[in-house]
Amino acid sequence: MAEQNVYDNEEFFNGYTQIRNQESNKNNIFEKPALFSLLPDLKDKTILDLGCGYGENCMEFIRKGSGKVIGIDISKKMLEVARKENSDSRIEYKNMPMEEIGSLKEEFDIVVSSLAMHYVQDYSGLVKNVFRLLNKNGLFIFSQENPLNTCFTTGNRWTRDENDEKIFANISNYGMDGERESKWFINNVKKYHRTFSTTINTLIEKGFEVKKMIEPVPTKEILEKHPEYKDLFHKPDFLLVKAVKKYRTV
Amino acid sequence: MAEQNVYDNEEFFNGYTQIRNQESNKNNIFEKPALFSLLPDLKDKTILDLGCGYGENCMEFIRKGSGKVIGIDISKKMLEVARKENSDSRIEYKNMPMEEIGSLKEEFDIVVSSLAMHYVQDYSGLVKNVFRLLNKNGLFIFSQENPLNTCFTTGNRWTRDENDEKIFANISNYGMDGERESKWFINNVKKYHRTFSTTINTLIEKGFEVKKMIEPVPTKEILEKHPEYKDLFHKPDFLLVKAVKKYRTV
Numbered sequence: 189m190a191e192q193n194v195y196d197n198e199e200f201f202n203g204y205t206q207i208r209n210q211e212s213n214k215n216n217i218f219e220k221p222a223l224f225s226l227l228p229d230l231k232d233k234t235i236l237d238l239g240c241g242y243g244e245n246c247m248e249f250i251r252k253g254s255g256k257v258i259g260i261d262i263s264k265k266m267l268e269v270a271r272k273e274n275s276d277s278r279i280e281y282k283n284m285p286m287e288e289i290g291s292l293k294e295e296f297d298i299v300v301s302s303l304a305m306h307y308v309q310d311y312s313g314l315v316k317n318v319f320r321l322l323n324k325n326g327l328f329i330f331s332q333e334n335p336l337n338t339c340f341t342t343g344n345r346w347t348r349d350e351n352d353e354k355i356f357a358n359i360s361n362y363g364m365d366g367e368r369e370s371k372w373f374i375n376n377v378k379k380y381h382r383t384f385s386t387t388i389n390t391l392i393e394k395g396f397e398v399k400k401m402i403e404p405v406p407t408k409e410i411l412e413k414h415p416e417y418k419d420l421f422h423k424p425d426f427l428l429v430k431a432v433k434k435y436r437t438v
Numbered sequence: 439m440a441e442q443n444v445y446d447n448e449e450f451f452n453g454y455t456q457i458r459n460q461e462s463n464k465n466n467i468f469e470k471p472a473l474f475s476l477l478p479d480l481k482d483k484t485i486l487d488l489g490c491g492y493g494e495n496c497m498e499f500i501r502k503g504s505g506k507v508i509g510i511d512i513s514k515k516m517l518e519v520a521r522k523e524n525s526d527s528r529i530e531y532k533n534m535p536m537e538e539i540g541s542l543k544e545e546f547d548i549v550v551s552s553l554a555m556h557y558v559q560d561y562s563g564l565v566k567n568v569f570r571l572l573n574k575n576g577l578f579i580f581s582q583e584n585p586l587n588t589c590f591t592t593g594n595r596w597t598r599d600e601n602d603e604k605i606f607a608n609i610s611n612y613g614m615d616g617e618r619e620s621k622w623f624i625n626n627v628k629k630y631h632r633t634f635s636t637t638i639n640t641l642i643e644k645g646f647e648v649k650k651m652i653e654p655v656p657t658k659e660i661l662e663k664h665p666e667y668k669d670l671f672h673k674p675d676f677l678l679v680k681a682v683k684k685y686r687t688v
């Protein structure tokens with residue numbers, strides 16, 4: 189099983205830190221509001237954050253009333269920042285790949301993951317572990333890159349017209365689940381593509397009921413401030429899913 | 439509300455009849471097996487078929503044990519063929535647009551629809567009606583064009599390399615639900631695009647639990663016989679969904 193730790197690569201870490209610090213990045217405008225819109229009232233809730241990174245969301249869960257948060261991340265560098273910038277007595281940071289959460293002893297009301305699922309090769313195994321870690325009626329809420337993004341293999345991502353306007357998003361091998369290599373600050377960042385069907389069916393097969401999907405696109409207000417985000421109508425960057433643990437009759 | 443009846447247009451009907459008669463068409467190879475794989479044991483089941491066309495599926499439901507089938511279609515021409523070629527005392531064909539099923543008095547164990555949903559403008563209203571027509575734990579099983587197909591507006595559907603191989607499927611306005619006009623035998627065939635999220639969320643909002651999605655791609659055996667279908671890995675033609683009526687606690 190491939191556990192990938194690009195975030196501890198210095199070149200990657202520096203590039204990533206830079207875009208994360210731009211206030212108007214797509215995560216802040218699209219992914220984060222969508223993720224938080226899927227959360228229930230967090231009062232006294234116990235939360236596991238898979239791939240917590242800098243721990244910003246962990247801290248936000250505490251601010252919203254959560255009683256206990258465990259944030260795990262494969263990257264020591266990320267957790268160093270998390271412990272410095274987003275520390276709280278109710279947050280515990282653990283250096284652990286998502287693939288190993290089966291070893292956790294706690295039970296949780298909510299398992300959250302922000303933009304980490306597309307790095308997981310064994311999605312089915314992860315979903316199974318999340319199911320086991322959740323209390324009755326527990327929620328699994330995650331964001332990931334949209335399958336229309338992860339499917340891409342190589343070449344131009346966009347077809348442009350004579351005015352250099354993006355007119356088509358180019359997709360390839362959408363129907364073929366599996367590993368993709370891409371360049372994101374450094375070469376050979378591995379991502380795992382799964383169709384919408386695989387993403388949803390795996391949750392259902394492992395005992396979840398799907399409650400909502402979100403593929404964020406810009407509102408009129410966002411477009412006025414950031415007209416360049418109109419391209420997200422061609423191809424949304426993110427997919428978010430909310431699922432609830434079902435008790436099965438078998 | 440737009441109820442569209444292109445099937446009674448003579449030019450459309452003739453073109454459609456021609457491709458439906460090719461034995462190895464994509465419907466027979468991909469859509470039909472996927473649709474039937476989602477059906478439960480049909481013994482004594484009461485079925486409503488939305489957009490039944492020639493009635494081939496209605497007849498197949500009877501062969502598989504269904505006790506009563508109602509097939510509705512907006513096209514009189516289609517139903518003429520259905521009554522001639524797929525007639526049975528347990529099948530009733532009704533000339534009715536899908537938008538009007540609210541007027542039906544019967545209750546059903548299963549509502550099926552093969553490749554008709556993308557013609558429906560008011561999907562939400564239709565799903566609401568289907569919910570009302572179903573018995574407790576009733577199933578709603580449908581196929582439609584894949585959202586990666588319906589999203590398209592205008593221009594080239596494919597980017598090809600120097601050997602004329604299709605290397606990218608070109609998608610546009612995927613994130614924008616709504617009407618699309620396209621040419622399929624005749625001009626101005628209206629289809630309605632909905633993202634994967636809208637398709638799934640609407641079912642959930644109206645009281646269904648989603649059980650499975652399928653986006654058919656070729657098997658090795660199909661590829662050996664029909665190598666041209668490899669392009670479906672770039673962009674599957676169909677999406678199938680199975681959902682069960684949930685009893686809500688509110």
